[in-house]
Amino acid sequence: MIRMKVMIVYYSRTGNTRLVAEKIADGSRAEIEEIRDKENRGGVFGFLKSGHEAIFKKFVDIRPINKNPEEYDLVAIGSPVWAGGLSSPVRSYMALYGRKIKNVAFFVTYGVNKGKIFGHMEDLSNSPIATLEVKEKEVKSGEYTEKVEMFLQEVKTWFSRAVKEKKRKR
Numbered sequence: 420m421i422r423m424k425v426m427i428v429y430y431s432r433t434g435n436t437r438l439v440a441e442k443i444a445d446g447s448r449a450e451i452e453e454i455r456d457k458e459n460r461g462g463v464f465g466f467l468k469s470g471h472e473a474i475f476k477k478f479v480d481i482r483p484i485n486k487n488p489e490e491y492d493l494v495a496i497g498s499p500v501w502a503g504g505l506s507s508p509v510r511s512y513m514a515l516y517g518r519k520i521k522n523v524a525f526f527v528t529y530g531v532n533k534g535k536i537f538g539h540m541e542d543l544s545n546s547p548i549a550t551l552e553v554k555e556k557e558v559k560s561g562e563y564t565e566k567v568e569m570f571l572q573e574v575k576t577w578f579s580r581a582v583k584e585k586k587r588k589r
Contacts, residue, residue: 429497503534517544
């Protein structure tokens with residue numbers, strides 16, 4: 420039996436994206452890596468600074484990662500949506516590693532407007548095999564777990580097709 424090596428990479432300012440990342444990792448037996456930056460994003464000032472960075476598509480210094488994304492069959496990347504855009508720590512991670520990832524999936528958490536977040540992520544990577552969007556209120560109520568299950572099913576279906584294709588080419 421072929422086993423797919425999966426990694427979940429995420430950034431979370433408030434903890435919402437972390438909860439979704441952990442649920443995906445649990446459901447896929449994936450390894451997990453948190454993107455950490457060097458900024459203090461707490462409080463109102465941190466919130467405003469984060470939104471400003473997203474609007475102007477800023478890059479920030481991120482701490483060194485522990486896992487090489489090139490060693491995984493699939494990397495699922497998670498980000499909060501800030502001011503309708505990609506969080507600056509995830510933007511920085513994707514600028515460094517996005518094009519090196521073999522297969523990618525995206526997931527995001529947002530409050531009001533997800534904007535064109537998946538397009539922003541794809542600009543720094545490849546086309547995703549699956550996407551997941553979760554509203555903040557769904558995280559708070561626990562409703563997001565159903566969406567995670569559907570996302571995982573989409574990934575499993577993709578993997579089954581990929582395995583069949585590999586076997587056919589042999």
